Amino acid sequence: MQQLQTVLTVIDQNIKQSCATLFDFVRFASVGTDPAYVGDCKNAADWLLAYLQGLGLHTSLHPTTGQPAVIGRTQRQGATAKPHILFYGHYDVQPAEPFNLWHSPPFEPRLGKGAHGQDVMFGRGTSDDKGQLLTFLEACKAWIKCHGELPFDLTVLLEGDEEGDTSHLDRFLAENSDAFSADVVFICDTEMWNRETPAITTSLRGCIADEITIHGPRIDLHSGYYGGPAVNPIKVLSAILAKMHDKNGRITIPGFYNGIKPVTEAQKRQWKSLKLKPSDYLGAVGLKHLAGEKGFSLLEQLWARPTAEVNGIYGGYRGAGAKTVLPATATAKLTFRLVQGQKPKSIRAAFRKFVKANLPTNCKVTFNEQGGDNTGIKVSENSTWVSAASRALEAEWNRKAMLIGSGASIPVVQSFKEHLGLDCLLVGFARDDDCIHSPNEKYDVESYHKGTRSWACLINEIAQGDLE
């Protein structure tokens, strides 16, 4: 316990310097998706290289088809069998637009106060993911300072395309799988359950995207001369979209639910114990009632049930006033959130078959596949890593860590599983008011400080042995 306490003391004494380090990192406008910022991305990567060298890691910068990947590796000392941890983070940030909504420039980080009166750091990337990834690295730094070396072999992989085209890193991992052997991946890019309660994310929904266009008449038609006899692609599209769900909110695409295992009673009980009310969760966005599948709780709908969502639709006249036109085409963009057991390729095929089966004889349909396919991910909650993380988080926060799901997708988790055969441990300290992806992004100093301490606790758990 003494071994940990000295590290925590160093972390506490060093918190101001840690914040200054994060500020230095945030000053790089490393917007990965925008070619205008390619130089800033390179500078952020170089800064990380120097930072990792400061930890005594062997470092290198690897080109990918996107932004360069920053790699750091511990230098194996002696022959002791240690667990090997791959730590993943991303140095790219979301575009800061619209700039005019920021209260201070996004890439000039500053200290300020949050809605609860707490100390916060404002700036694009303070939370997602620069602040979060530094919690782990700062903990390593403190540990190394106190004890000379980490109780595990470490590979650090920091990429610059997480907010943009995730296929770059996926390709890089596929082509370099030999270089990343490890026992587990640590990722710090998720949220706490609430302000007081830490969380480990053990499931993620997958996602596939598709776009469909219904083609009717050869040209736009006059709704007087053709209305009635001529098919209207908007009506055809609406009918197909409407038919995709039954009156209970269940998706009607044949085979859609194949392979999904029901949520266990134990899992249901645990989620129920979280006591999240629909009116609280939805109230923040102006809604009140659950709109999903009848018979499933809010958290089941969000974490354990797939969706078929229409993200965009357009067809015909969209300007001011009226125009009496029957359009030649109508288009919808869809995404399907998937859960473990569903196969992306099968879902896409089933959806397309469903559309074709419901197409009137007068119409044609074209599909435009979007993005990569991601499966739903479920991490075993009984793994030694989850147990160790639970103990570490409880030690720091004095609350039992919640095992939560996420309705969203983190594609890299699938890449690690697919190309390296590795499970991920998802622990993060972001709060739901961090405004990630929005103006005035912030990270609480408490998230940063206690987050770093939490990782130190986990490193200590590893030092106790028996983890791999």
Add this chain to the structure above:
Amino acid sequence: MQQLQTVLTVIDQNIKQSCATLFDFVRFASVGTDPAYVGDCKNAADWLLAYLQGLGLHTSLHPTTGQPAVIGRTQRQGATAKPHILFYGHYDVQPAEPFNLWHSPPFEPRLGKGAHGQDVMFGRGTSDDKGQLLTFLEACKAWIKCHGELPFDLTVLLEGDEEGDTSHLDRFLAENSDAFSADVVFICDTEMWNRETPAITTSLRGCIADEITIHGPRIDLHSGYYGGPAVNPIKVLSAILAKMHDKNGRITIPGFYNGIKPVTEAQKRQWKSLKLKPSDYLGAVGLKHLAGEKGFSLLEQLWARPTAEVNGIYGGYRGAGAKTVLPATATAKLTFRLVQGQKPKSIRAAFRKFVKANLPTNCKVTFNEQGGDNTGIKVSENSTWVSAASRALEAEWNRKAMLIGSGASIPVVQSFKEHLGLDCLLVGFARDDDCIHSPNEKYDVESYHKGTRSWACLINEIAQGDLE
């Protein structure tokens, strides 16, 4: 018969001069909706004033809330009881854009050849409605030249807002109804049945337009963090639009069909005799099969049945690629074509009630009323005017004139009925390949020549007496 023959001879001898007159008229770029052309509209109106003065009419230019109205009146000679005819036409034309698709400048009319090798006049407005309205006026001119005066009292009303905001003339007629007493209105703004067969249009569909927006969450949501529990306005809108028709294409809005009288067996027989095949009518626009209400023929669907059409739809992300958003709103633009017996106000109310009845608790709806309301119009086919026009058309074309409907709306027909209590006689000589509203608009010299002769035949019918 001699009385008619001399007029027809004058028309035949004068056809080249008539074409030159139309060319002069077409050279005015009288695009009524575009403020850039306000001077051209005024010049076209002045040209018409001079033309009508040439017929010996009392003329005046009346301001409206839109373009000026051109009025011409015969000067009553003696006390003989004559029928009084109000002739209506419009001197404004559709915008000529896109200019680059015209083979010659739209306002530099020229003679050329049509797809059948026939002589045609190219230019914006040659058909709609400058050429068409001149067929009547040129017939009057020839009659007056031969016989000194017309066998009826004539008021000519030519407006400049038909292609734009039709409320201008409607308001003008409402406020000046006393100035337009007559027995009947003649309008030359419709089509022949086919190249060889003249037609009288005896029914028009009405039209109302509405726009609905479904409001769900306060802001656009992340489809991972909210997909499932949160309502999606696009899905709500699609479901409402889909529910508006049953599987037989019948509109399900309660009360929608109230007041509609069934088509008589005689009418059905007559339409059947026209032998219009769906594959012919729809084949031209890339379709094949009837999409409207089951159990109704093509012409019934087009001329005697109302529709609920979606003219435009939009919501959520419409750019390239995918975006995992649940949008805050989704919007659709609709028009309803109405038939005689349906009340526009009631239909609008029934539609809105239907939408509200199908709205989930989480959503709100707003409506944005568009344009003016028009009722469906049916002209008695047994009127003396229809009989006289039938005789006149058959005399000129050697084919029985077809009594046809139109699926489209001519709002002014309702204005005449509502404000003046007058029925309209709709006779026109346009052909379906005239490209009205499109680039390379044309009017066949035959349409123009035989159209003028047809009106002369009708004037002759009136001269025979017993019409009023």
